[in-house]
Amino acid sequence: MRETIERFYALLERAGSSLQSPFLLAVRLYWGWQFHVTGMGKLHHLDRVTTFFAQLGIPAPGINAPFVAVLEFAGGLLLAVGLGSRAIALLLTVNMLVAFLTADREALFSVFSDPNKLYAAAPYTFLFASLVVLIFGPGKLALDSLIFKRTAAKTAN
Secondary structure, eight states, X not given: OHHHHHHHHHHHXXXXXXXXXXXXXXXXXXXHXXXXXXXXXXXXXXXXXXXXXXXXXXXXXXXXXXXXXXXXXXHHHHHHHTXXXXXXXHHHHHHHHHXXXXXXXXXXXXXXXXXXXXXXXXXXXXXXXXXXHHXXXXXSSSHHHHHHHHHHHHHHO
16 A cells, blocks of 8 residues: 555656646746736836836835836746746845835735735735746746756767
8 A cells, every 4th residue: 555655656756746847937927928928018108107106105116116116027938938037036026015015015914914905015026926936947948047057068068
C-alpha cells in the first residue's frame, strides 16, 4: 500500500512540475499584457495620472506618473516575453505595493477583517502576478531561459 501511495505521489509531482512552465507562461502573457495596456492608458492620460498622484500625496507626481506609466507599459511587454523577468517583476511588485498603500490603503489593511475587500482591489491581481514571477521566475518558455541556455553553452565550450 505504501509503495502505491509513493508511486502515485511521484506521478502527481511529475505532472504538477510539467505544468509549471506553461502556467508561468500564461501568467506572464496575460498579466504582462494587462500591465502594458494599463501603462498605455496612463501614458495617454498623463495629465490626469499626475493630478491623481498629487491628490494621493505621492512625492514628485510630475516625475513619478511618467515613470509608473513607462514601467507598466514597457515592463508589461518585458514580462510577457520573459526578458529581465525577475527584475521587472520586482519593480512591478513595488509599484503595486505603492498603489495599495496610496490608493487602496483601506483594502490592504482589511486583509484580516474583510479579505474580500483586498481581493476586489484593482492592484491585488497585478501584485499577485508580479509576485508569482518574482518568486518562481519566468519558466522555461521565456527569453530569459533561452538567453541563459545560450550563455551557459558558450561558457561550457
